[in-house]
Amino acid sequence: xxxxxxxxxxxxxxxxxxxxxxxxxxxxxxxxxxxxxxxxxxxxxxxxxxxxxxxxxxxxxxxxxxxxxxxxxxxxxxxxxxxxxxxxxxxxxxxxxxxxxxxxxxxxxxxxxxxxxxxxxxxxxxxxxxxxxxxxxxxxxxxxxxxxxxxxxxxxxxxxxxxxxxxxxxxxxxxxxxxxxxxxxxxxxxxxxxxxxxxxxxxxxxxxxxxxxxxxxxxxxxxxxxxxxxxxxxxxxxxxxxxxxxxxxxxxxxxxxxxxxxxxxxxxxxxxxxxxxxxxxxxxxxxxxxxxxxxxxxxxxxxxxxxxxxxxxxxxxxxxxxxxxxxxxxxxxxxxxxxxxxxxxxxxxxxxxxxxxxxxxxxxxxxxxxxxxxxxxxxxxxxxxxxxxxxxxxxxxxxxxxxxxxxxxxxxxxxxxxxxxxxxxxxxxxxxxxxxx
Amino acid sequence: xxxxxxxxxxxxxxxxxxxxxxxxxxxxxxxxxxxxxxxxxxxxxxxxxxxxxxxxxxxxxxxxxxxxxxxxxxxxxxxxxxxxxxxxxxxxxxxxxxxxxxxxxxxxxxxxxxxxxxxxxxxxxxxxxxxxxxxxxxxxxxxxxxxxxxxxxxxxxxxxxxxxxxxxxxxxxx
Numbered sequence: 001x002x003x004x005x006x007x008x009x010x011x012x013x014x015x016x017x018x019x020x021x022x023x024x025x026x027x028x029x030x031x032x033x034x035x036x037x038x039x040x041x042x043x044x045x046x047x048x049x050x051x052x053x054x055x056x057x058x059x060x061x062x063x064x065x066x067x068x069x070x071x072x073x074x075x076x077x078x079x080x081x082x083x084x085x086x087x088x089x090x091x092x093x094x095x096x097x098x099x100x101x102x103x104x105x106x107x108x109x110x111x112x113x114x115x116x117x118x119x120x121x122x123x124x125x126x127x128x129x130x131x132x133x134x135x136x137x138x139x140x141x142x143x144x145x146x147x148x149x150x151x152x153x154x155x156x157x158x159x160x161x162x163x164x165x166x167x168x169x170x171x172x173x174x175x176x177x178x179x180x181x182x183x184x185x186x187x188x189x190x191x192x193x194x195x196x197x198x199x200x201x202x203x204x205x206x207x208x209x210x211x212x213x214x215x216x217x218x219x220x221x222x223x224x225x226x227x228x229x230x231x232x233x234x235x236x237x238x239x240x241x242x243x244x245x246x247x248x249x250x251x252x253x254x255x256x257x258x259x260x261x262x263x264x265x266x267x268x269x270x271x272x273x274x275x276x277x278x279x280x281x282x283x284x285x286x287x288x289x290x291x292x293x294x295x296x297x298x299x300x301x302x303x304x305x306x307x308x309x310x311x312x313x314x315x316x317x318x319x320x321x322x323x324x325x326x327x328x329x330x331x332x333x334x335x336x337x338x339x340x341x342x343x344x345x346x347x348x349x350x351x352x353x354x355x356x357x358x359x360x361x362x363x364x365x366x367x368x369x370x371x372x373x374x375x376x377x378x379x380x381x382x383x384x385x386x387x388x389x390x391x392x393x394x395x396x397x398x399x400x401x402x403x404x405x406x407x408x409x410x411x412x413x414x415x416x417x418x419x420x421x422x423x424x425x426x427x428x429x430x431x432x433x434x435x436x437x
Numbered sequence: 438x439x440x441x442x443x444x445x446x447x448x449x450x451x452x453x454x455x456x457x458x459x460x461x462x463x464x465x466x467x468x469x470x471x472x473x474x475x476x477x478x479x480x481x482x483x484x485x486x487x488x489x490x491x492x493x494x495x496x497x498x499x500x501x502x503x504x505x506x507x508x509x510x511x512x513x514x515x516x517x518x519x520x521x522x523x524x525x526x527x528x529x530x531x532x533x534x535x536x537x538x539x540x541x542x543x544x545x546x547x548x549x550x551x552x553x554x555x556x557x558x559x560x561x562x563x564x565x566x567x568x569x570x571x572x573x574x575x576x577x578x579x580x581x582x583x584x585x586x587x588x589x590x591x592x593x594x595x596x597x598x599x600x601x602x603x604x605x606x607x608x609x610x611x
Contacts, residue, residue, distance in 0.1 A: 304533065307530070308530055308531070308533070308534070311530055312522055312524070312530075312531065313522075314522065314523070355487075355491075436477060436478060436481075
């Protein structure tokens with residue numbers, strides 16, 4: 001019963017990651033490695049890919065500017081490393097964004113799931129390292145970014161491309177690397193800052209950490225608002241170097257954000273089903289469900305805003321993006337294009353529409369898993385047609401995704417176990433415990 | 438028709454919340470509670486069932502969607518077909534924004550009008566208010582009474598649960 005004065009004693013509770021759980025994470029990674037090896041062998045033997053048809057379409061699309069990248073299997077491996085790292089690192093950054101928004105909004109309800117969001121960001125630093133390494137590897141054969149080709153911005157060079165040369169002020173190697181390190185570095189820095197304040201609050205209590213966190217969170221949000229769209233242009237949009245869209249930054253952010261919310265919800269439910277987080281009630285799940293529901297629609301709104309303008313204007317340099325995905329390369333991305341809308345919009349929209357569905361763990365679990373898979377595919381659809389053209393596949397890609405997932409979960413649960421799951425001295429803890437919707 | 442009410446006046450919302458629980462447990466039917474601001478948990482304490490407004494909202498939205506689609510398909514496709522941007526006359530992606538907006542417009546207006554009508558909050562010459570202090574700093578529990586009601590017992594029950602005063606008031610057109 002929701003009463004206002006009734007005090008309940010809250011004690012710290014610590015997550016214990018059992019050896020069985022660690023083994024499960026290892027198993028996920030091992031399964032990923034097996035799939036990866038199988039995929040590489042299949043690719044080498046030419047099974048399950050569209051090499052011949054693809055090479056023809058590829059050549060026709062790019063003509064003289066064609067260059068030869070790595071062997072198909074290696075190229076697929078490098079591209080899917082990039083794809084997965086962009087997805088997982090983005091989702092990781094959402095943990096801190098979530099915490100920061102709750103601070104700035106003086107939100108009380110979310111205090112009980114705050115530690116889950118904090119743990120989500122554990123991947124940021126490894127993500128930064130992997131991103132630099134994969135970017136470096138991709139430079140050997142210019143597998144991911146067409147604009148990194150030597151001479152592409154020099155007039156008179158055989159690789160010269162006038163449109164790309166026009167973007168050299170932004171898309172040049174030093175500036176690109178500076179942005180990558182700076183953005184991820186800043187995100188990781190603010191993650192650590194907020195986390196440290198939160199842990200110090202656990203030890204010492206008092207409201208000064210709370211007020212300090214609000215300042216840090218506000219500053220972070222301003223920085224993130226500027227850096228996340230630029231990161232989206234850099235890491236995803238510059239794959240299709242000729243193409244551009246002003247909606248793209250929002251679109252990628254929306255994708256990261258709704259995946260991050262799904263990850264927080266899923267983790268909260270799994271923890272609760274494992275016997276932790278006993279103060280988390282239907283009300284909190286309801287709010288998380290509303291968040292997922294709302295931002296699935298928000299993602300669709302941004303997606304459609306981008307699509308409709310390009311469809312309506314039908315300017316070739318813009319519509320090439322949807323041409324490739326909707327019927328291009330013998331239509332092999334078309335099913336994903338519509339599947340993307342089905343799994344990321346229609347499914348969450350219909351399933352989470354009623355109040356009861358948002359309060360049931362099983363419904364939220366199904367939807368959050370669907371959203372995570374759906375937005376992984378969304379990034380797949382954003383990156384693959386521009387890099388792999390018609391030579392995309394799924395075995396290597398899913399293998400790499402599983403390896404990332406296992407590593408991500410290992411780091412996340414490690415950070416979860418390092419502090420109490422309940423921030424016992426948060427000023428709004430009592431409000432969160434009595435939260436009803 | 439004139440109705441008679443016993444009014445328990447409370448100073449504190451927390452006291453009120455427990456009083457409502459206790460009064461209902463004692464078997465007294467509460468007509469309505471008037472408070473200056475929404476109180477968390479009051480709906481549960483009063484045992485109010487969930488509103489069916491969302492069902493109405495769905496049908497208002499559906500009406501809006503059908504109207505929007507009819508409007509665009511009929512005007513742009515049949516009544517006065519024009520070629521715009523080389524697109525087909527009935528080009529569904531172009532209809533989505535208007536359909537969305539009209540769905541929302543019909544839905545929210547319909548909900549507001551329905552809610553105001555069933556809550557009797559529409560404009561009237563004379564607004565019946567049981568105790569004007571319920572719009573300021575007092576919380577009012579209204580219990581409908583008739584000549585058979587044991588007023589001393591009811592007054593005692595409300596007082597025991599923290600009412601600062603208990604009044605009676607007659608209301609017509611309520």
